[in-house]
Amino acid sequence: MVARAMANFSLTDLRLVNPRDGWPSDKARAAASRADHVIDAVRLFDTVEAATADLNFVLATTARPRDSFKPVRGPEEAAQDLKRRIGLGEATGILFGRERWGLNNHEVGLADEIVTFPVDPNFASLNIAQAVLLMSYAFQVAGKEGDLSPRFEAKVPPPALKADLFRLFEHLEASLDRAGYFFPEAKREVLTQNLRTMLTKAAFSEPEVRTLRGVVKAFDHESGRLADGGGAKTGEGGE
Amino acid sequence: MVARAMANFSLTDLRLVNPRDGWPSDKARAAASRADHVIDAVRLFDTVEAATADLNFVLATTARPRDSFKPVRGPEEAAQDLKRRIGLGEATGILFGRERWGLNNHEVGLADEIVTFPVDPNFASLNIAQAVLLMSYAFQVAGKEGDLSPRFEAKVPPPALKADLFRLFEHLEASLDRAGYFFPEAKREVLTQNLRTMLTKAAFSEPEVRTLRGVVKAFDHESGRLADGGGAKTGEGGE
Structure with missing residues (x-):
């Protein structure tokens, strides 16, 4: 379902860390419907560290703002920032947690910023595929209204890998x-x-x-x- | 799944036209998880005309822009317009089609405008619950930019003296x-x-x-x- 959500918005680089049910997975391929190109390109990693090693900037998705001093963004703002960074040549990624209990503190700690969804605090019930869908959509539509003057930003060096x-x-x-x-x-x-x-x-x-x-x-x-x-x-x- | 998607973004008025599997539905209630308040408030109608009779403005969702002389909007623009209309006291609604083949021409014809999702033309595969989720999200965040971030940012502590x-x-x-x-x-x-x-x-x-x-x-x-x-x-x- 995640692969399908991504494919709808032309995203293809899916990385899995220790998938619970193993990999490759016939069940995943069936659920992906026609998103075989995403499933075929999946890369497996043992740790979040390994999965993000070649990236400059990582967003962690959480169900609600945590007691954290990392910046917390909404999807639109986060997506615009990702596009700006990509325009500057940075490699970026979005980290999603487990279906049941999300990311642990250590994993959130590895990310640069947090993105959270403006869901009703009395009814927050997004599964991973839905979170990926919303984030992929936000990325797709981000920055469509006017440019973010990358010219001025260009001087700030990118974060290290x-x-x-x-x-x-x-x-x-x-x-x-x-x-x-x-x-x-x-x-x-x-x-x-x-x-x-x-x-x-x-x-x-x-x-x-x-x-x-x-x-x-x-x-x-x-x-x-x-x-x-x-x-x-x-x-x-x-x- | 539609009820849950709505509940995430505080929407509750769900109207069904001739549900294929009848109503009430234990299966629907189970899939709705804790969104019982949406399921309980569902109203049934025989026709799209009846379901939209008390509304001032109706958007029809379609998988791709059709040969139609109706205005076609993206979700953000459509959602902003809905909020503007609601602010003016209008009753508005969004019409979603059948899982398999969407809305027929007659049904699209009943709507004022069309909203379509900016999906990859080579891979468009949104089911109804996903379309509802995206539209609900777009409605939630419409006209909010600038509103969301300061509240979250307030947590970032100031630089030291x-x-x-x-x-x-x-x-x-x-x-x-x-x-x-x-x-x-x-x-x-x-x-x-x-x-x-x-x-x-x-x-x-x-x-x-x-x-x-x-x-x-x-x-x-x-x-x-x-x-x-x-x-x-x-x-x-x-x-």
């Missing part, structure tokens, strides 16, 4: 772990989430992420040096 | 200096500027700046501990 950002997370968290930052252990999860959320929100470009890697590396070298009982100064400014 | 940001700069730079980051010395100025520029651009809030201070402090503690020849782990997560 998610793969680079995720590597920064891992590097920083390993170094902080060694430094005793995640203490007490019970706080590890929330501390990690806070860091990831704020570093994602900052939308650092690839050179900026590289600079941050250099910063962490400098601390790594220092602690290595001190653990070895001192030694020559190692410049990391060039990173 | 510059004084807090500057203290972070000083703290980070002192720690990095100690770690040998600014090497060779000639690069100190540009490296410092790069860091300050990117941390400013990120527009971190006060709690986020505090978190970053905690990160730097963790590295400080680690190097202090190692310089002292090791010692007890100091948790900095609470920062």
Whole structure:
């Protein structure tokens, strides 16, 4: 049903993370009706991180605005922003959750912004295929009334690829772990989430992420040096 | 499914003309999930004429623009016009066709205007519930732009006071200096500027700046501990 919803609005790049019922799926192909081209092009991933690694910007869909400091947009505004980013050469994606309980906090944390649907708070009952349909429609009609002056926006560098950002997370968290930052252990999860959320929100470009890697590396070298009982100064400014 | 689609966007007035499988329908009630209030309020009619008799303005939905001299609108434009008319006190309705073959020419002829969906001409496959969902959504968001986002955006915390940001700069730079980051010395100025520029651009809030201070402090503690020849782990997560 998701494949059909996408095909109605000319979207074709469907990525699945650990599909519950396995893949390929005869049931999915049957439900997709004539959207075989979408089903044939499906790519499978083990993690959301892997599925979004080659993207610059990711929207997470949630049923209702969460207690999150990520920007929350309606479908129209979000779709317009996606079109603007695509016009600037960014690779973008929209993340949908499981049919029963959506995305968990970790998964939402991997996204740059949140898109939510203006449904009646007393009756919110969209399934995934319906959410995909609405988002695909919004994307199709976005920005039809007038241009968004990409000329002025062009100077802002795009956010780094998610793969680079995720590597920064891992590097920083390993170094902080060694430094005793995640203490007490019970706080590890929330501390990690806070860091990831704020570093994602900052939308650092690839050179900026590289600079941050250099910063962490400098601390790594220092602690290595001190653990070895001192030694020559190692410049990391060039990173 | 139509009742559920409507309920998501607070619409409740569902009128059926000669339902194929009779009425009331247990199957329909089950598919409507919790949209019982829509099912309970359904009204039955023998003809489209009877179903639309008390309306001032009727839109007919069609899968593709027909050879018709009626105005053809997209969902957004049509929805805005409906809201305008309702604001003027008009009673309005949207006419959807049969699942298999839509509305016949006579039925389309009863409507004032046509609304059609901007689907891919090579893959048009919306069922009635999806068409109702899209139209309900379009009606919900019509004329809302600017209305939706400020409410959501209010949650985004303001950037920290510059004084807090500057203290972070000083703290980070002192720690990095100690770690040998600014090497060779000639690069100190540009490296410092790069860091300050990117941390400013990120527009971190006060709690986020505090978190970053905690990160730097963790590295400080680690190097202090190692310089002292090791010692007890100091948790900095609470920062």
